[in-house]
Amino acid sequence: MLKMNGLSKVYRTHLVETHALREFSITVDEGEFVAVTGPSGSGKTTFLNIAGLLxxxxxxxxxxxxxxxxxxxxxxxxxxxxxxxxxxxxxxxLIPDLNLFDNVDVPLRYRGFSAKERKQRIETSLEQVGLASRMKHFPSELSGGQQQRVAIARALAGEPKLLLADEPTGNLDSNMARGVMELLESINANGTTIIMVTHDPELAARTRRNVHVIDGQVTDLRTVFNNDNVERTAETA
Amino acid sequence: MDIKPIFKTLIRNPVGLVLIATQVALTLAIIVNSLFIINQRLDNISVKSGIDEDNTLMISFSSLSDSYNMENAIANDLAFLKSLPGVNSAMATNSLPLSNSGWSSGVSSQSDYKGVEIGSAFYFADETLVDTLGVDLIAGRSFRSEEISYYYLSDELEPPVCIVSADLALTLFPDLNNPEEVVGKKIWYGGVENPKFAEVIGVINDIKAPWRGWSEPIFNRVIYVPHKPIFGKFSRYVVRAENGQLDNLVKNIQTELSNFDDQRVIRPPRPFSDIREVFVRNDKGMATTLTIVIVLLLLINALGIIGLVSFWVTQRTKQIGTRRALGATKFDILTYFLTENLIITCIGVIIGSILAMALNNWLVTAFSLSKLPMSYLLGSALLLILMGMIAVCAPAMRAMNVQPAVATRSV
Known part of the structure; x- marks a missing residue:
């Protein structure tokens, strides 16, 4: 699904050169749920931006x-x-001046789908996150967890191959975070590959694979579920 | 680009929409009517007097003595002027078209004035009328020398014959189709109590009165009577130069006349261009002022749009980055802002059109202006829409270049 090989990212100003990623190599297979962890400034978001073509x-x-x-x-x-x-x-x-329906509609319009198909996809994805009944509401009328669910619905509506989540529970309390994480797990269970950047070791522990980024380089902490026993193997890419 | 979500966003957050649309609407209302007034003024400025403007000058004199023989002076002066090199022709007159001073009186086609009484300018001329003014005689004949007499201010105005403008002729005799048919008709003047008539012997095309007139359209209504005017110790000549000789004449004619007869004061000559310049001064001033107003309004409008859209771009930087992350191309972002501005401008234009027509109705009532043609409304609306699109280009291009990575930044 995703294969980076010997990747580097350098930010240059006229005074300084910053190496955000160096010799960064990683392969993510289809259907994986990968948590990307690491300290602030380690290069997690740069990796996510490059992975997401941002x-x-x-x-x-x-x-x-x-x-x-x-x-x-x-x-x-x-x-x-x-x-x-x-x-x-x-x-x-989310775009504050658009209701949930129109928010989910944003990427679909850029895709060029017909109005009928867009409507069907929006309704399906909002149903999937449990907010179909509130599609005429505006983001400000929802809780943080509900807003993140709308964002997930927006991401799902286009049926992406790869879902990229940047601290998806970072702005949520633990209850809401749990709900969002369960939703992501169910999406992954349906076959969508997910890469999630997180600071939360508990969330990272719930994924099948944990990639640790330090100083722009990747350390792959593979988590293998073997019945109820958890075994961690570390490998350097 | 679908306009529905953009429109919804604007309705949800209407302050900018209301501000810019109101600005556009007021600008349109003012611009449309200003352009209309400017065009009318330009028409005024370009009006043709009906005489040979390029070669005409006017010069007047006042005698110093009560015993000065004005008739002899006029006769001698005219003979002298005609003998000067570079002079085509000359005659004594009271006034010239567009000169802002002259005579007018009511005339009628019937002695009892039961027909319509029409205001008309009165000019004095002699048998050289056609040659001296270069007017276009389209029917009948000019004056004969035996028909010309001196006119003193104390005299009753009793010309036996007259030459009229085509506009006056067809207004007095609306049943006639051809100016030719007016020749031989009687024109009555002097009022109901003392009606006198002059027989029309000729018709001149496109000659103008000295002024426009306010209460009635006197500007095209002119009567020439066969007199050489003597206003006390004052009289006035109109001189037509040969082609290319006007500047020389203007330079020398005052001295020549003074040298010819030093018993009077010769005033500086006025080439017709000076007369025209004074005549159109107000129109030029108004047209210039309104043009400046239009330019300033357009500039203020453009700056308003640039300011607001720049603010929106800054305010929505994260949103733009998010849209880019969700798949919007740079072109999508550009067209988003162009479309948004187009919607606002069009709303302003619609409201402005209604305001413009209301303003025009008021101007028509209050200042007797003409009704606003739709072409002005359409032209001004297009101008404002175009100006809006140009103004929004710079901030929209800034928006277009917002990087999609902005979406993942926490600030």
Missing amino acids: EEHTEGSYQLDGIELTGLSDRKRSALRNEKLGFIFQGFN
């Missing part, structure tokens, strides 16, 4: 769903983001 990498190669992404035009990157990726943001990033 930023371009400086060196190395990146393949998504078999497509080499190095050197793609902005237009093609936008189209790939729209078709293959779904985003869940820490701050939900």
Whole structure:
């Protein structure tokens, strides 16, 4: 599904050069649920941005769903983001002046679906997150957990191959966070690949794979569920 | 780009919409009527007097002595003027078209004035009328020398014959189709109690009165009577120069006349261009002022749009990044802001059109302006929409370049 090889990301100003990622290699298979952890400034968000085609990498190669992404035009990157990726943001990033229906509609309009298909997809995805009855409500009328569910519905409506979640429970209390995590687990159980950046070790522990990023490099902590026993093996990519 | 979600967003957060739409509406209302007034003023400025403007000057004199023989002076001066090199023709007159001063009186086609009494300008001329003014005589004949007499201010105005403008002729005799048919008709003047008539002997095309007139459209109604005017110790000549000789004449004519007869004061000559300049001064001033007002309004409008959209772009940076993350191309973002601005401007234009028509109705009632043609409304609306689109380009392009990675930034 996702394959990064020898990837680096350098931010340059006229005074300083910052290496956010260096020799970063990772492979994520279809259907995996990967938690990306690491201290602040380690490069987690940079990895997520590059994985989500929100930023371009400086060196190395990146393949998504078999497509080499190095050197793609902005237009093609936008189209790939729209078709293959779904985003869940820490701050939900809903558009406050649009109701839930229209919020979920945003990526579908860029996709060029017909009105009928858009309506069907919006209703299905809002049902999936348990908010179909509130589709005429505005984000400000919902709790944080409900807003994040809408953001998940927006991400799911386009039936993405890969769901990228950036601290999806970071702004939620523990009850809401649990609900959102259960929702993500059920989405993963239905076959959608998920990469989730998180600070929360409990959430990371619930995923099948934990990737730890330090100083722009990746340490893969593979978690293997073997009946009720949990075995952790560490490998350096 | 679908306009429905953009429209919904605007309705949900209407302050910007109301501000800019109101600004556009007021601007349109003012611009449409200003353009209309400017165009009318430009028409006024470009009005043709009906005489050979490029070669015409006016010069007047006042005698110093009560015993000064004005008739002899006028006769000698005219002979002298015609003998000057560069002079085509000359005659004594009371006034010229567009000169803002002259005579007018009511005239009728019937002695009892039961027909319509129409105001008309009165000019004095002699047998050289056509040559001296270069007017277009379209029917009948000019004056003959034996028909010309001196006119003193104390005299009753009793011209036996007259030459009229085509507009006056067809207004006095609406049943006639051809100016030719007016020749030989009688025009009555002097009022009901003392009606006198002059026989029309000729018709001139497109000659203008000295002023526009307020209460009635006197501007195209002119009567020439066969007199050389003597206003006490004052009289006035109109001189037509040969082509290209006007500047020389303007330079020398005052000295030449003074040298010819030093028993009077010769005033500086006025080329017709000066007369026209004074005539159109108000129109030019008004047109210039309104043009400045329009430019300033457009500028203020553009700055308003730039300011508000720039604010929106800054305010919505995260939202723009999110849209980009969700698959919007740069072009999608650009068209979003262009469409949003187009919707606001169009709402403003619709309201502004209604305001413009209301304002025009008021101007028509209060200042007797003409009714606003729809072309002005359409033209001004397009101008404002175009201006709005140009104004929004810079902030919209800034929005277009917001990086999608902004979506994951926490601030």
